[in-house]
Every structure is written in C-alpha cells, then in structure tokens.
Amino acid sequence: GFARLDVDRARRTGDPEVVFGQGKTPEQIVGALTTLHASHPERAILATRLDGEARDAIRLALPDADVDDVSRTAVLGPLPTPSGRVLVVAAGTSDAPVAAEAMITARVHGTSAERVDDVGVAGLHRLLAVRDRLDDADALIVVAGMEGALPSVVGGLTGVPLVAVPTSIGYGTGAGGLAALLAMLNSCAPGIAVVNVDNGYGAGVHAARIARRARPRDAV
Amino acid sequence: GFARLDVDRARRTGDPEVVFGQGKTPEQIVGALTTLHASHPERAILATRLDGEARDAIRLALPDADVDDVSRTAVLGPLPTPSGRVLVVAAGTSDAPVAAEAMITARVHGTSAERVDDVGVAGLHRLLAVRDRLDDADALIVVAGMEGALPSVVGGLTGVPLVAVPTSIGYGTGAGGLAALLAMLNSCAPGIAVVNVDNGYGAGVHAARIARRARPRDAV
Amino acid sequence: GFARLDVDRARRTGDPEVVFGQGKTPEQIVGALTTLHASHPERAILATRLDGEARDAIRLALPDADVDDVSRTAVLGPLPTPSGRVLVVAAGTSDAPVAAEAMITARVHGTSAERVDDVGVAGLHRLLAVRDRLDDADALIVVAGMEGALPSVVGGLTGVPLVAVPTSIGYGTGAGGLAALLAMLNSCAPGIAVVNVDNGYGAGVHAARIARRARPRDAV
Amino acid sequence: GFARLDVDRARRTGDPEVVFGQGKTPEQIVGALTTLHASHPERAILATRLDGEARDAIRLALPDADVDDVSRTAVLGPLPTPSGRVLVVAAGTSDAPVAAEAMITARVHGTSAERVDDVGVAGLHRLLAVRDRLDDADALIVVAGMEGALPSVVGGLTGVPLVAVPTSIGYGTGAGGLAALLAMLNSCAPGIAVVNVDNGYGAGVHAARIARRARPRDAV
Amino acid sequence: GFARLDVDRARRTGDPEVVFGQGKTPEQIVGALTTLHASHPERAILATRLDGEARDAIRLALPDADVDDVSRTAVLGPLPTPSGRVLVVAAGTSDAPVAAEAMITARVHGTSAERVDDVGVAGLHRLLAVRDRLDDADALIVVAGMEGALPSVVGGLTGVPLVAVPTSIGYGTGAGGLAALLAMLNSCAPGIAVVNVDNGYGAGVHAARIARRARPRDAV
Amino acid sequence: GFARLDVDRARRTGDPEVVFGQGKTPEQIVGALTTLHASHPERAILATRLDGEARDAIRLALPDADVDDVSRTAVLGPLPTPSGRVLVVAAGTSDAPVAAEAMITARVHGTSAERVDDVGVAGLHRLLAVRDRLDDADALIVVAGMEGALPSVVGGLTGVPLVAVPTSIGYGTGAGGLAALLAMLNSCAPGIAVVNVDNGYGAGVHAARIARRARPRDAV
C-alpha cells in the first residue's frame, strides 16, 4: 500500500498538503496527488523535487496540474486568495531553481510572491538600485550560493523578517553549499533565520506564514 | 578609540542598538552602552554575552541598567511598548540561558515574550499539556540541545511561524550543538527556520520582527 | 579462489551465514550462496545489498531462493521457527528499503517481525494511534532519515529495548544520513542504541538476538 | 522554579528516574534528587555526570545517597531486585569511568552487572582467557577507546546481544572518540549497536532492558 | 642548542627575519631576537604571537624593542624606508589584533600601512563612506570574522590586489573561523586570495611584497 | 529573461567581463558572451568552466571566439596589451587544466603569462633547475594537488608575490583537494596567499592585478 498520507495538516496548521517527490516513483507521486486532490478538491496541492520523469508522468496523468521545469514543482487545484507580500531576492542566475521553488511555495501557502534576481554582493549597485522594494515586503527570502553574503547585506538594509536559503552552487570547498550555510548562520546582520541548503520549499512556507498574518503595511 | 558604532540602525530597521559583549573588555562595553544611551536616551540598549566581570562593571558604572545573570544580558533605557506575542519553548533545564537571551531580546525589540520550559520530546505528555498556548502566539522560538527534536514536534502541531535555536548542551558527538543544528535544518516539519548554535539573540530579533507586525489574533 | 567463508558462525553465535553483496560480482554471490547452502541445507542463508544484476543472477541460478526487490535481499533455505516479536517502526515512505532489510534479517535470525510505516514525528497523531503495539514487542527497530527524531519520541513512550537505524534519506546537510545518525546518538530518550546509516541488517541481527531470548510477554 | 520533572517515567517505561548532572548547579541536583526521592521513596534514583562539587554537595545534603567517584554517580533509595546478567567488558584502564557508569546504571535499572577489564585487542590472549564468561551473560556492554576494535572481536566470539560504547580516550585524531565511534558503527561483526561517546549510562539502560526481560539462561 | 636560524632569508627573498613566538619559551624568543639582531643590526627583526610573559621578557631584556600588546608583536632594529601603500580594512572591533598584526608586519616588510576599522557589511554606509581610500592603496588586506563577507563587498568595489584574512571571532558554528575562511575562498568577487585563520602576519607579507614593487600610483 | 549582467565592472576594477559557465546552459553562455561583446567590442570577454557541449555551441555560434579544451575556456574580442609578467608553476601533469585556466585568465586580465610544469617536490632537482625564472616574474601562481607542498618550497626560494592554487587531484583523503588546500593555508613559507580548490581563474585575476601594476623589473 501507499504512504499514510497526512490529510489533516490543513486543519492543524492552515497549510496545504505537499508531496516531497525525491526518492518516490512517478507512480507514487501521481497516486499521492490524485488521492490528496480527491479529498480536498477545493485546495491547491503542491509537489516538489520532481525529476523529469515525474514531471512527464504528472503532465500525462493530471493535465490540470501546473507543472514547472525550473522550480521542478507541480500544483494541482485552485490557488488560495493571497494575503501579504513575500519578496524573493536571489544572488545569481544559478540560484534560479531554488528561488523559483520558494516563490511557488509561498504562493501556494497563501501569500503573493515577487522576485528580484542577480543582485549578488560583488556588484553592490545592483542591490542598492532595488532597495525600496525590500521595505515594501512583509517577509523576505534571500537566496545565495558561493560565499552566501547576500543575506548579511540585505539584512543590514531593512528590518523586514528575513529567511536565508543557501544553495549548493559552487565548487571546491563551496560544492554542496556548506560555505553559504555557515555564512548565513554566522551573519553579523541581526535576526537572519536560515533553512537547509537548497530548501526553497522550507523558506517559502516560513515566509508565507509570516506574510499572511502580517498587518497590512499602511497599518504598520 | 572605540568601534564605529552603528547608531543609525533604528532608523533603517526599527531595531534598537545592541552591544555584542563577547571579546570586548568591560571598559569597552560600558563605554559603548554609555555612548549609545547618550545618543538615544529614549530607547532601550541591549548588551549580550556578558561574562561575570562585564556584568559587575555595568552594575557599578551604570546602576540604572537591568543586568541578568542567567541570560548574561544588560538593558539600559526604557523598554518599548510591546506589540504582538512571542512564546519561547525550551526542551530542558540546561537550555535556560539561551531561552532567557531570546526572551529579553524579543522584549527589547518591541514585543511581549513568555516561556514554557522542560517540554522535551522524550516525555511527550508535557508538551501536549501546553499545546493550546502554541497557537496563541504570533511567533514561536523553540530552543533545544542534544538531538534537537523539539522543533519537529512543535512544528507539526501548529502553523505559527517558528524559529529554532540549537544549543550546545550535550557531550560526545553532541558537544558543540552540531547534532541539534543538523536536526533542525533537516526537520520534516515544514517551515522551520534556524539560527546559529546558542544564538538566542538572533532568534529573538527574528521573532520580534514577525510578532510586532502581526495582525492582532482576533483579526487573523 | 573464493573468500574464506565463515561457515562456522552458527555454532559460535547461533546466527545464520550471511553474504554481503556490495562490491561482489553476481558470480561471487551465487557461488557463496551455493557453497553455504550445500554445507547447511537445513538453514536459511541470507544475502544483502544485492543490486539488480545480482538479483537477476540469483533468480536464474537459484530458483528456490526468495529474492526481494525492495529490501534488495535473497534468502535460500528454510526459515527458522520464530521465537519472540520484533516490531519495525519507520518514519517515512522513503525509509522502506531499510525497514524491509531489517525485517527480513530479523526473521532469518529466528524471530517474527512486523512493521508500522509513516509515523514521522511531524504528524504525531499517527504514532500515538499505534502506541499499544510498541509495548507488545520484545524489541523495537526504529528507522528514520531527515532529522532522525522518531527514536526519541518512541523511546519516551515505552521501555522495550530499542535499536535505531538512521537512513540516508535527505538532501543538503541531510544527505548521507549524518543528521539522523547524530540525532539518534544524542537522543534524550534513555537506552537507544544505534547502528550505521542504512544498516537495516545490523539492526535486524541485534533485535533478533534480543527477541529470541526474551521471556514470553505474559511471563514478564 | 525547577525543571518540570518527569516523575511518571517508571509507569511508562519501567525505568527509574535519573538526574543528568552535567550543566546543573549542585543545588539543582540536590533539589531534584530530594524531590524525586520524596515522590518515590521505594525506588532508587540515579544521578550521573556529577563533578566533584556536586558529589560533595550530595554527600553533605543526602548522607543516605551512595556516591561514587570513579563513575561520578550517586544513587538514592533502595536498589531493585536484579533479574538477568549484564557483563561489562572494557579494553583499557583509562576506560574505567565509562565502564563503571555503565555498571551502576545497569544495576539501578534492575539487572545484575559484572565487569572484565584490560582485555584490549593488542594482547588477544587476555580476552580469550575470559571467553566463557561472554556466553554466560544476557547482554554485553563493550567499552573501548583508541581504535575501538574490541567490540568487533567480542562480537565475533558470541551471539549475546552486544552494545558498544566508544570512549574519548586517545590523542591526535583519536581525541574525542570519533575513531572509536566510527569503528564500532562499521564493525564487520554482525548486530553490534552503539551509543554516544562516553555514554555508559545509555549502554547501561539498553543492556538492562534486554537482560531483565531475558529468559533464564538454562531456559534458552 | 638553539634552532638553526634562517639568517639568510633577506638575501633570498628581500624579507626581514621573523620569530614565530607561539610554542617557544620567553628565553628562546629573547635568544633568537638577540642572535638575529647581532648578525643584522641594520635591519628590523619581527617577533609575532607573543603571549604576555614573552612580551614582558622582551621588554626587560631588550629595552630597545618596540613591543605592542594589541598585535602581540615586537620589533627590534630600525624600520626600512617604506615604499608603496597597504590599506588594512577590518570588519569589527574584535578583529583588531589580527588587523594590527597585519599592519606592523607590512610596515616591517618595507611598505607604509594604514587602517580602516568597523566597516562590517551589515552597515554598508560605513564602508561606502571610505570607498575612495580603497582605490588609493597598492594592496588591500581585508580582515573579517563571523560570516567573512567583507572581502566580497570590497572586492566588488575596486581592482586593487586584495588578500583576505578570516578571524576566529564568532561562536557556535562560527567559532574557529571556518565560516569566514570558506566564505572568503568562495567569494564571488574575483581575484581574492586568502590566508590562514588569524594569519595577519601572512597577509602582511603578501601585501608588502606587492606594494613595495608597485609602480607609483600616478604612474599606473 | 537573462542574468543582470555586470557590464560595468571594467570601469570599477579595470578587469574584463567574465562569464562563469558552470551551471549555465549553452544557450545562456552564448547569449551572455554575445551581449557582453556587443557592449564592449573593443575588450576581451572570458568564459570559464565550459563543458564540451558549451564549447561546441560557442564554436558554432561565435566562430571568432578562441575556445580551449584543456583550460575549458573561451575568449571573445581582442586581448589587451600585456604589462608585467606572471609565471605559472605546476607540480604535475594532472594539474594542467587548472594551470591553463590560470594562464589564460592572467593574459585576458592584462599581463603576459608563462608556464613551468612537472616540478613537484618529490624530485627537487627539477625545480632547482628553473630557479632563476622564479625571480624574474612579477607574480607567481603555484598549482599543486596531492599534498600541495610545492608553494612552500617555491615560497622559500623567492620573494616574488605568490598565490597558490590547490587542485582536486588525489584520492582517498586527498580526493577533493582538502589536503592540498590545508597545506597551502598552513605553509611555513611566508606570504603565501591561497584561492579555492581548482580556482585557476581566481589566481589568474589576483596575479594579473599584481603584475600589471608592478614596476618594471630593472626599476625594482
């Protein structure tokens, strides 16, 4: 038989059901999406970490699903009405898959989500040019690989709650994301919280939970 | 001369000035508190990671400061009016210093803060007994050493934004907090964000920023 | 020539012969099974860590062998009469191969073995629903990847001897199973013993040795 | 106030209450022992990882307690009637404190406990001389530092359930016990389960739970 | 007898003799300074990593030596005429000892040396305010602990040769300087070279060798 | 859309634009080269870490580009007039790709570059035979894998600024380049600065910045 699906999560936490695709067969994933959608047709179901085969299988079996190749996700069922604003800030082009996963996750978890890319710290003028948008968000997700310095700089520019995502982009001692993770955990900018390497999903959930409960900004 | 104090942080981020006491002489700490207090007498200044000598020096030189031996902090100047509620949940007795640092930090950063202690996962009934209080908070700080399992269990019970703090409590492979840190980064409960080992300060700032912008709970 | 097979183990330890398939050619594995079976036709021989090619070769050469694709094992010869009860408790779907290896190993080593799946700590109600079965076992094997928190929670609910198996399920800092291993070694639940990452075999042997010598439960 | 004591453990697991002394003040330890003893005067309470100051405070405040300097433990209240036999096997003189902690823990958890010392693998004749005693036990605890090879050799000589304890005895790459821990986790002897470095307590609980439920040996 | 002093270094490399004080007795250090000074009275000799006792012994035995408590160095003999300009840029107050060691080393190795402090990346305006001075140097030494982000930001603002020094300032996963070291090795700013944690000396030598051979800046 | 290209770097740092090919599609790389070349046709653009597919795509789409299979780089646009001399010294045959990346990078960044190969420390006479060429350079790049000892020996023979590049050549504990990296960071030869494992690019930039500002050698 299948996994003991946790169909009750929404009641406990207000969050949608999510299928973690890694290490599952395409059949298991399609099956889980089908079952969860059947029990909650009025809610969006998210599937993450889908390889090419899994995405193909979903496109075939569940034509209504919204399948995305960059974020490697699929969404089945209607998106919730958004409340609050999440801004995803990414250091480099190669961080795009993680940033995209964070965005779609935040959106499925009930908030709106926008993105700013290629604002790595080695060319500071790029970040300073978008500085105003940082303060307009209810929650920030900052994605960076290599030395992972971007959250420190962003965190020094604004007091908006910020969650940092290290990516595995890098080579030599940077391969695997340890350098970026350590940098973010040891940031001298205050209040930065961190998720696992490449965990755009976790950052999206954290930020959405903040944003969807935030006071409207003119009320702050 | 002294450090180039970052006296402008409040305007940029809404946060108070904070002095990081580790690696500074008592004189440097008293000097920094004095200077910062002089430029912002209407705000609270926080000092963290104060050893015994530093706390004695502050008590002597700045009798108005509120010095605490458990959290190893000092506060100088009036506390802000609190907005929102932070709940600090700690696994064991030995996690108290970190939990206390998180609480005082959250309070100085503009929110109210309460605490629940000794609800480690090896005796689940203790946590289940306080379950209602979890959902009443605007942000949760979960502090645990050893295997760091508490955030996973709390995170499965509620959808309130949760930041986890690993502590260095443990021995053998647990000494230094790596086991707890890795557990929290790899939690199967969604949306958990993590700070550095023993960084109650960072968790307090992150949670306060969330709570003080949260919609009043009856409005959620 | 072949390996110097340790055909004498049963006399010394009461355990069956076991062939470790990893790093051996299909021919070497079939040869070892054949030789061991010839010298002890009345006992079950177990082979573990068999890749697809090895399983195919065994199915072809030894049609009487019981080959299993999930646990990646083969058993040749009659199973022993079971004595005592082992319960295998697994956190997630992806932990199934390791849980299955533990079960078949325990069974071949002389005890009965049952399984409970998908009771990860982020949805506690699932574990609490099967709580009674924990106390009915003579030995527990608890299998978990990611943050490896399940043994701590199970270990707090029962006094049955418990051996924990970390799995390599995870990504980022969780890839390879280090996070789960450290969590289990540092559990605040008392008396938890641990085997190597993905070592369902070792846990199965340990639990079987306990269960097959246990006093019948009504006698406890 | 104090820690939320887990006074209910005996009912759930059959185990006594235990106070973990590390990181607690002498006052906290004496207080916990006093409270726990008051609620269960008919049971033994164990305290572990007591430094010199804590042991002095217990000797003064609780003269009935049995305080031991080698294992750094204290026991308050009557020991249970033993059932089953645990044998503690230690590689070297320097492993004595960990071996002693394992023994007293096993005894307090309801089983009898004996010890064999100085049987390290570099002088094999010493172990072979006591070989018979291995098979007579219901559970074995094998304690070793340095390269941690002893459990592999013992585990190849007997089928009695065996839990291994790495110690932090060593220097250079051996300091801290990692070499011994890895050796034990990767033992080619089947069925060896491992606890944290220097965790004599955990091994004692695990072995006692096995031994006290074991069928009397003539019945095996 | 003494160490085989490398009295010939100046001829081979143009650099002065240097005594590495760590792990030497005060007598050994005073002896080495005396011998080296006797054979090259016209050159400066540098001693580094001097603890309090060593500094006291030098002050007593060699009153002409210039002993500094912050950098923990001593200089004996006349300083060389400086050629070229090194600028030392430090992130925080606690990085001062390493920054000071880099400065004195650069000066003894034949170049002038200046310093800018407290320009950590969490308050970017502080660095931007001194931006002009970066381009005026012939070589930059950038010193930072915690997440070690400063070299990435400085390296993006200027094309002056830059050597980065991670410091051991930090706690939790930041203790020991690994986070800062990895950040600097993985910087996305091009051309950053790195020395060992806390190795202000090595950075000073590297920068001095660059600066003292640099074309005068108006000639660039 | 594409990455936010940092087209302004030359003005800020005097360096050319560089495209980091790893983790980019051939189309993204060709696109970036085309765009950058269009905005600065008078300057060389460098692309690094190009796999076979990317090199093929560039050869097809940009026939004017200079594509090299050993260094895995491409150059588009006219090379700058060289100023100063960089010498690349490599320990073994297998270090050639990294040494070649360093050479072409140095050349594109405005200096001349030569190479000496196969002068590993286990056959010292080979290095001693080319000793004169070391002192003739304005900057040295020393490339070595395995135990990474070459920079220590070269650094003891000359005072020319030296940047060391560890390579990932090795096996067992040497795989990945950690042994070489640590050796270089801990060199007892003074003034050695280090870049990430296999980062020939970073060493090339660092050395070129030194060499192109160096005083002509007869003027030293």
Place this chain on the structure above:
Amino acid sequence: GFARLDVDRARRTGDPEVVFGQGKTPEQIVGALTTLHASHPERAILATRLDGEARDAIRLALPDADVDDVSRTAVLGPLPTPSGRVLVVAAGTSDAPVAAEAMITARVHGTSAERVDDVGVAGLHRLLAVRDRLDDADALIVVAGMEGALPSVVGGLTGVPLVAVPTSIGYGTGAGGLAALLAMLNSCAPGIAVVNVDNGYGAGVHAARIARRARPRDAV
C-alpha cells in the same frame, strides 16, 4: 609536450620508475611507459590505477607488458631478483584489488610477496590459523576496510614491521575509508604505520624497502 619524467629516481632511491595512471589519458600512459622503458630497458616499469580503457590500450600497444585486471596495474620490463619477504594480509574479499596492488608493487620494488586473505577479526580463528606465517615475513602489509581492526590484532601478535592500508570498502559512515583510516592511526598495537586509503602502492614501496634491506631471517 609530455610530463617532465623523473628518469633519475632509481639512482637516487633504488626504486623503479612508476606511472600513476589516474587522470591521464591512455595515450599519455602508453607514451610514458614507452619512454621510460626505452631509457631503462633492463628495469621493470610499473603503471598503477589503470582503468579498463588504459589497460586495453597498453595490451594493444605494448604486448610485452604484464597487465592485471584485479590490481589494475601493468608491468613492463624484467622483474628484479627478489630479496626478502613481504606478506600481505587482507581482511575481506572486497579488499582484494588493494591487496593485489600492494603485492605487485612490492615485487617490482625488489622483494618477494605472498598473500593471506579473508582473515577479518570477526572470525578470529581464521587469523590464528595462519599465525606462524606472520613471524616469517620481513615486512607485513595489512589491508582492511570497514572498521579497520585487523592491523591492531596482527600487530599484537608479532614484532615484524607492519604497514596498514585502509580501504574504502564500507557504506554509510564507512564509505570512503575514514573509519578504517582513523582506526589504524589510533591503534593500541605499537608501531603500526599507515598509508592513504586504498594506497596499496605506497604500502608496497614501504614494505619492499624494509624487506630488501632486511638481514636474512636465520641471521636475525
């Protein structure tokens, strides 16, 4: 051009030339063997770490070479007259490639070499059965993966010089050979020296140098 071949090694060290095949193309390897053989036709040349392609190329181009698939080596030219005896002792079947590389290396370096396999410590009787052969050797090479305990046991049985080779055989925390390496470095048996993981070559050279200079055993 080719690598700067170290054709002079024999004069300096008495050892033959050796080609390290890893990371070289088949052409480079065949070329190196041809050149070295041409300059020393009277001596054996050894090539190690040859993958399938390289071995095929050698078989084709140099039919006189002795190519071996288990040890992945080739020998070209006449073997030297052996002096002294090396015994290679291996723990398990999977350690065969490393043991074979050690044997052929020792033989090429001027000594005779024999082998004993499958004497892992979990079945001690196997080793005790061959105990006499240990004392008959002039040098011992002990090869083991997993927990690497075999050298400790052998080293306690004999005073013959012993070099230990950890292999990468294992999984989970044993993958890569770290557990075996640490065990061997921390052996409580005196005088054990260790080479890199899977470095049968290095052990072969070390043992051959000992054996070929050893006094004939009846003269000891």
Place this chain on the structure above:
Amino acid sequence: GFARLDVDRARRTGDPEVVFGQGKTPEQIVGALTTLHASHPERAILATRLDGEARDAIRLALPDADVDDVSRTAVLGPLPTPSGRVLVVAAGTSDAPVAAEAMITARVHGTSAERVDDVGVAGLHRLLAVRDRLDDADALIVVAGMEGALPSVVGGLTGVPLVAVPTSIGYGTGAGGLAALLAMLNSCAPGIAVVNVDNGYGAGVHAARIARRARPRDAV
C-alpha cells in the same frame, strides 16, 4: 586493583614493556613501572606522555629512572645493545618534544638514534646540507607540523624506509595537526608511512623494528 599488565609482550614481539602515562595517576604510573621492572629487571621499561606531576613522582619514587622533560618520558632498567641506525629529522624547533619521544623510543626498542633539527622546507639549503646523513640511516623518522611538507622532500631524496610524524604545531586550520597528517598521507613521494598526530612513540617503534633487523649498511 591495577591494569592487567601485558608482561608477555617481549616474548611475542621482541619489544620492551611500555606504560602509556596519559590519563593515569602518578601512583598508577609508578606502580606499573615498579611491577614491570620487578618482573623484568634485565630490560628497559619505557613510560611516555608523563605530565610534570608524574615525572616528579617517578623521580622521587624511582631515583634510578631516567626522566626527560622534553620528551616527557622515563626509562627504568638497562638499555639494550643497539643494532642499526635510526635518524630523526625534524622541521622546526616546536617539533622537538615529538622528535625527542621518537628518539628515546627507538633507543629503548634496540637501535641507535640520532637527530637533525630545523630543516624545514621553506629554507631548503638547510636540508640539502645534511643530505648525506639521510642515506646512511637504516630507517628515517621525519617530524613536521604546519603543512607537513618535509617528508615529501626527504622522501624524494632517498630510498631509506621513512615513517612520517605529523605534529599538532600550528594554528587556525593547522591547529591539531590535520593539515600535516593529510599532507603526509597524500605525499607524492613514494613509500611514506604515517603515524597518528604527535605519535613519536609509534614512529620510534616502527623505525626501530626496521633498523634492528637491517643488514649492516656495507652489506647492502
């Protein structure tokens, strides 16, 4: 009671008894020396890793013992007639304690032992000046901290059996001796065998076993 002393080692291995002083009380050490000396008054007993207190206790209780403060050893009983020559080569002054432990150990184990100091690779001329003495030895012990490069250079100059000892001399990433250990394990010089960090004892035993069985050099 005491440790189970291994009084039989000499018969098995030809080596003297040795007491490992670390982690033993002065009384235990004096007791062990006394017992061992009583049973073998005609042989030397060695004690290593003696702290100041232990050395004082030995001087008082056993005035005939030869106690040395640099190597932190004591020898009781007559030294054996030496056979063969060991040469200890040390890189720096700070490596003296380890080099001294290696020397005295080799001497007690039946060979003569000499020393060359301060021949680190950053000043190559110092090593080249003593090159002849390398070839005159029957076994070499090479001791180095920091980057541990000395064995690679020595190993390239001679074919004498060589055992390398990494020391814990260093700081930053070099603290603890890991850099030196890895360098020695990954040496490109053939045949280098390695012992644990700071294990002069182990190197002394290994080298003595080689030297005392070596053919007299004129007979080689």
